[in-house]
Every structure is written in C-alpha cells, then in structure tokens.
Amino acid sequence: MAFDELSTEVSANLAQARQNAEMAHRILIKFKEMDLPESLDEELSKLCTDLGDMWSTQLMFTEKLGKLIEFDTDWNLIGDYLTDIKAHIDHISWHAQSVEDPIMKIAEFAYTRDI
Numbered sequence: 001m002a003f004d005e006l007s008t009e010v011s012a013n014l015a016q017a018r019q020n021a022e023m024a025h026r027i028l029i030k031f032k033e034m035d036l037p038e039s040l041d042e043e044l045s046k047l048c049t050d051l052g053d054m055w056s057t058q059l060m061f062t063e064k065l066g067k068l069i070e071f072d073t074d075w076n077l078i079g080d081y082l083t084d085i086k087a088h089i090d091h092i093s094w095h096a097q098s099v100e101d102p103i104m105k106i107a108e109f110a111y112t113r114d115i
Contacts, residue, residue, distance in 0.1 A: 016056060024052030031106070040109060043102035050099035054092055061088040 027048045036044060068081040 016060075019059075020052045020056045023055050024048040027051055036106070036109070040106060043105045047099060047102040047106060050095040050102070054095045054099070057088050057091045057095070061085060061092070064088065 025048070028044065031044055031047075064081050064084045068078065068085065072078065072081075
C-alpha cells in the first residue's frame with residue numbers, strides 16, 4: 001500500500017471515528033438533558049456506544065451494498081464487497097446483542113416516568 005493510500009485510509013478512519021463519537025455524544029446529551037439518573041450511567045454508556053457504532057456501520061453497509069449492485073462486474077471485487085458486507089452485518093449483530101439490556105432498562109425507566 002502506497003503512503004498516499006495509507007494516509008487516505010487513516011483520514012477516512014479518523015472521520016468515521018469522529019462520526020461515531022459525535023452520534024454517541026448526541027445520544028448521551030439527549031438522555032442527560034432529560035435527567036436520566038446516574039444509576040443508569042453504565043447502561044447509557046453502552047447504549048451510546050452501541051447505537052453510535054450501529055449507525056455508522058449501517059452507513060458503510062449501505063455504501064458497500066450500493067457499490068455491489070451498481071459498479072464492478074469483476075468477480076474479485078464482488079467477493080471483496082460481499083466479504084465487507086458480511087463484516088458489517090457481523091458488527092451490527094454484535095452490537096444488537098450488546099445493546100439489548102441497556103435498551104430494556106432505559107425503556108423501562110422511560111415508561112415509569114409518565115406514571
């Protein structure tokens with residue numbers, strides 16, 4: 001890999017990391033502004049991280065799927081796109097399992113607030 005390619009890849013990864021962090025932070029602020037109690041901070045941390053990563057991964061998944069159906073007819077590239085899509089699906093699946101308990105605990109808290 002040439003230096004320019006590596007530099008571009010690192011820049012893209014940094015931009016993606018910033019997007020993830022920004023989305024996670026927006027979720028955190030939303031709940032803290034709504035006075036979510038500190039007793040749910042651990043769940044909130046997991047919720048923010050998982051939802052932020054899932055959001056970012058679905059953007060990349062969508063991009064790869066678009067490339068798969070719109071561009072190349074080279075079987076090697078098709079294999080690469082499918083492998084990337086599978087990795088994104090695995091990533092989303094991991095976060096989907098990880099976020100289940102935090103979502104349920106915070107949702108239960110939310111439903112008790114209007115009683």
